[in-house]
Amino acid sequence: MRDCRDITILISKGLDKESNLTERFAVGLHVLLCSHCRNFQTQSKFISKVAHRYTEYLEDRLGKDRNET
């Protein structure tokens, strides 16, 4: 049985590279029972989304800076 530390490593890896079936199964089973790891999974995906959106926010801000100077 993998512990929370291992599971979060698998969750994180899964966001950067497609994980294999065994890993996905281990994660899926674990997060059914563990709300902390479930939160880590949801929130890590959210942080990815935030990072993408942040680039848009920066584009906006850098654009404005350029117009002001």
Place this chain on the structure above:
Amino acid sequence: MKHKIADHWRRSTREVVASDFDYIDIDDVERDEDDFFMSNGHWNSGPSSWNDPEAALNQQEFWAIYETCHNNLPPKMAKVFMLRELVGLEADEVCLETGLSDANFWVTMHRARLRLRECLEIRWFNTTKKGKHHA
């Protein structure tokens, strides 16, 4: 645009040259991870659930907090995370750009996510929860 964003980060954070990554100390990172997990591998104080995270994206103050949290990462970690998640490079491209091994890359990204998550929880989600509670 990707390059412009990368430039912005290079200017705003201390320049980290690729050779610095040869010296990334995995033992340090693992020791650091013990702040998050106990020796039996369970969470020290696990992630709590966030109330309406999507709403945060529309709030100007949230982006300032995000920026602070990103800037609080150690410089090398911030750069790896930036290349992967902001610039959108693939894992192997980040390794190529930084000279990191696969294993160091996974550890660094895991660590960055743990830190960013915790920082956002403390500085944003816990405080907004409190704010709503008092309202």
